[in-house]
Amino acid sequence: MKERLASPPRGYSPQALLAVLWPLLVAIVLLLALGFLTLRLTNAARAYVGGEGLWSKSQKEAVMHLVRYAGSQQEADYQGYLKALAVPLGDRIARLELEKASPDLALATAGFLQGQNHPDDIPGMIALFRYFRHYPLFDKAIRQWAEADLQIEQLQSVAGELHALLRAAPALRPPAARLQALTQDIYRLNEALWPIEDAFSDAINETSRELSRVLYTAMTVLSVLLLGFGVALSHRILVRTQRAEHELRIINQRFELATSGANDGIWDWNLVTREMYCSPRFRELLGYRSEAEFQQAYVLSSHLHPDDAVPVLGNLRNHLANRSTAFNMELRLRCRDGSYRWFHARGRGAWHASGRPLRFSGAITDITLRKLAEQEQREMLELQRKTAEELDLALHGAEVALWAYTPATGKVIHMRRWETLLGRKTMPATLDEWQKLVHPDDRAQRPLALQKYLDDETAYRESEFRLRHAAGHWVWVRSRGRTITRDENGVPLHYAGVVMDISPQMAARRLEHEQHRFLQTMIEGVDTGVMVAGEQFITYINTSFRLMLGYTPDDPVVGMAVDDMIAPDDRALAQQRRRKALAGRPVPAGLLRMKKKDGSLVQLALNLSFTLWKGAPHFITTATMASEHEALAVRIHAARNRFERTLLSELEAQQADIARELHDSLGSVLAGISLMLGGARGLAAGDPELSRHLDHTQEQVKSAAETTRALARGLMPVGSHPGAFLRAMEQLTSDLSLAKSVWGTFEANGDFEHVPPETGVHLYRIAQEAISNAVRHGHATRIDVQLDMEGESLLMSIEDNGTGFERSDVRHDHPGLGLQSMAARAKAIHGHLSFARAASGGCAVVIAWPQHPADFTGESLPPDLSAFGES
Structure with missing residues (x-):
């Protein structure tokens, strides 16, 4: 059953169309014929102009070859003259044939071809000659052409005479004067042809322009007539079309109004x-x-x-x-x-x-809208059914019951799960009756909380209270609800919510409260001060801590800033201890001075730990009154640190002085002795034995000077210029390979060009000591020194492939001066020194120090040393 849409009927025949359009078709044909004739004549005139160029070029080439022939007397030049002259002679053949009443067009075509004219242009050239021969301007051009041919005939005569004379026997040849006269005739004929050629070209161009003007005028007149006819015909057609369209539009409007209305x-x-x-x-x-x-x-x-x-x-x-x-x-x-x-x-x-x-x-x-509405209604009913089922499952899983309240009537509607919650199949229908099920201790607060919500003072209403179970015991519940609808004045119309059994939570809350009270009583009863603080403020402090600071149990200490209770000079140390605890690092006991209530200071021995409580970081501080022995131990530790720093500083200063003395004094003396020995050798040139002894002595002096420079470099290894530290480390590993037959490598990953001299010296000594231990004790044959940057910390590692170490050999209290010196130098640059087992089985010494010592606060943490084994 294949249908086709209706196609528009044909309202006219081809004969009727031809009867209307034949004048227009005749005019178009005439216009096309005139256009073709104009294009044909224009191309023919262009061809004559081009032919004149070929004629002129060939004539001049013929004259050139003829003049050359008069001088060279070579037959090749004469043949060149004949070849070039063939072009004008071919055009003359065509002209003479076309002058006849009944010309031979094939002969004329052959002549034009000999004149090197393009074959496609020859028919147009013949037509222009035959049909416009007596046109005044074209006739003038033909006469110029004929006159030029007469000059060509004279040129042929001179050429023939010249050729005959030069081909004669040498004894019969004319004198040179005759040859000169013939050459002058050739030049004269050539000059006579120039104006004739120009006149021919001008006449042809003028003929082309004149014919174009005439034909264009005819085309313009015919185009105007054609346009007028087209306008008249179009007007007639448009009038009829508009009339028919108007009638059809009226019919369609009636039909469309009828159908669109429906x-x-x-x-x-x-x-x-x-x-x-x-x-x-x-x-x-x-x-x-x-x-x-x-x-x-x-x-x-x-x-x-x-x-x-x-x-x-x-x-x-x-x-x-x-x-x-x-x-x-x-x-x-x-x-x-x-x-x-x-x-x-x-x-x-x-x-x-x-x-x-x-x-x-x-x-x-x-009917799409109606169908969509029916579909939505079906989907809504299905959604309601599924929602009800899911709600039953959710309420069953959450063990909650639903209720709704209408303030205007005071009625309460209870839905779902109430029998499971309270063992009651029916619930009171009014709020007053429902209130009777509430525990007497909770009953007074509920109407007040409900009224605050209805007055729009709270976003929602939530309360916890006890309800009487049908069996007689009390059930803790949490009720949460909100207003569902309000009138235009904001007055609540409907209120709904849920009730959840929280008896297990309340039992756990009581247990937690009792445990909290027990712990608080226990902490309050100890002699040690206990304080819990957040990142800034105190959240708990026991009685013992209060008494240490001179506060009574009623003084508002909770909420005070922790730093406000610490002596100003010790606040930086306290912050450092908190940062260590926050980072998970052990914080040893320490002495801090704290401000008492009266403003005086008291020195306490404090222990600090860190924990997360309710998702926030908290610090737990225990405090005891510091004894004189503890205070003395702390002072001794501080003095020891100062002594180590002073000792290292003095040692480096003395080594620098010795290095300068070695370099400036002994080095200069040895250099002078070497120069004197060189001069003495020149004086003892006649004594070979003495010269040999002097050479040997000079070599020993040079060796002593080199040893002096090495000693000076070892005493003052790192200079103050940029890059001195890197150069010193490179020299250290290089000297190691040369002196001890140990393969040493050095690699720096990062910018270490500006390491301060003091820091560089400490790092150099640590590396020097680690390398010495690896060679002497570990019997290493390869040592790798590497510098890296990790965040705000800088890292230097010295790994060897030796026999490794025992954990007891690298404990912090080891009596060896080498390890103590390394630890002291690491502390001097605020660094962290560690020892680990290298992947090769040897030892890995790692020192990490802050990148910016000026900003150091004592809390720069060591980097991740997992790549070096157990630290």
Whole structure:
């Protein structure tokens, strides 16, 4: 059942169209003929101009060859003259033939070809000559051409005489004067041809321009006539078309008003011709913009929804075959954008007397909105059903019960789970009766909290209270609700919420409260001071700590800033201890001075630890009064640190003085002795034995000078200029390879050009001591020194492939001076020294120090040393 959209009827025949347009066609043909003639004559004139150029060029080449022949007397030059002259002679043949009344066109064509004219231009040149021979301007050009040919004949005569004279025997040749005269005749004829050639070219160009003007004028007149005829014809057609369109527009408007008023699309299907007409509204309902697009794209069978195609086409066949009362179905049609919309289709067929169906007409109405509404209603009912089921499951899992309250009536509605919660199948219907189930101790607060919420003082209402179970015991519940609707004045209309059994939570809360009270009583009873603080403020302090600081139990100490209770000079140390604890590092006991209530200071021995409480960091501090022995131990530790720093400083200063003395004094003396020995060797040149002894002595002096410089470099290894530290480390590993037959490498990853001299000296000594231990004790054959940057810390590692070490050999209290010196130097640059087992089995010494010592606060942490084994 393939339908075709109706095509517009043909309203005229070819004969009728020809009767209207024949004058226009005649004018167009004339216009095209004039255009072709203009183009043909213009090309012919252009060809004559081009031919004149070839003629002139060949004539001059002939004169050149002839003059050369007069001088060289070579036959090749004469042959060149004949070849060049063939072009003018060919054009002369064509001219003479075309001058005849009945010319031989083949001979003329051959002449023009000999004149080197293009074969496509020759027919136009012949036509222009024959039909415009007596045109004044063209006739003038032909006369110039004939005159030029006379000059060519004279040139031929001179050339012939010259050729005959030069071909004669030498004894019969004329004197040189005759040859000179012939050469002058050649030059004269050449000069005479120039004005003739220019006159010919001007005449041809003027002829072309004149013919073009005449033909263009004729074309313009004919174009104006054609335009006038076209305007008149177009006016006539437009008048008739506008009249017909006006009548058709009125008919269409009536039809469209009728169909658009009903919002229906109309169709009429001719079952005999298989053509279908669809109204504009039909097309608009399917989203097509133009009639042409709709006619090209629409086919009923391809636009039906796949689920509707079989029933719709089946009902249509039944209707047309059985003459049912009407075709009435709801179906889906595919729109232009690919989507489907619902339509109500109604139609009726028309049959021949024989029973054969002739037409099928009807209308469609868009019912997509109604279908969507029905679908949404079905989905809403299904959603409500699923929501109710899910709500039952959620309430069962959460063990909560629902309720709703209407303030205007005071009624309470209880829904779901109340029997499980309180063992009651029914609940009181009013708020007053419901209040009777509340524990007497909780009953007074509930109406007040509810009224605050209804007055819009709180965002929601939540309360915890006890309700009487049907069995007689009390059940702790948490009730939470909010206003669902309000009137235009903001007065609550409906209030709803949930009630949850929190009896287990309340039991756990009581247990936690009792444990808290027990711990607090225990802490309050000890003699040690205990204080809990956040990052800034005190959250708890026991009585013993209060008494140490002169506060009574009633003084408001909780909430005070921790730093305000510490002596100003000790606050930096206290902050350092807190940062260590926050980083997870152990914080040893220490002495700090704290401010008492009266402003005086008291020295306490404090221990500090860190914990997370309720998701926030807290510091727990225990305090005891510091004894004289503890204070003395702390002072001794501080003095020892100062002594180590002073000792290292003095040692480096003395070594620097010794290095300068070695370099400036002994080095200079040895250099002078070496120069004196060199001079003495020159004086003892006549005594070989003495010279040999002097050479040996000078070598020993040079060796002593080199040893002196090495000693000076070892005593003062790092200078103050940029890069001195890197150069010293490179020299250390290089000297190691040369002196001890140990393979040493050095690598720096980062910018170490500006390491301060003092820091560089300490690092150099640490590396020197570590290398010495690896070679002497570990019997290492390879040592790798590496510098790295990690965040704000700098890192130096010394790894060897020796025998390794025992943990007891590197403890902090080891009596060896080497390890103590390394530890003291690390402390002097605020560094962290560690020992680990290297991957090769040897020892790895790692020193980390802050990148910016000026900003050091004592809290630079060691880097991750996992790559070096256990530290």
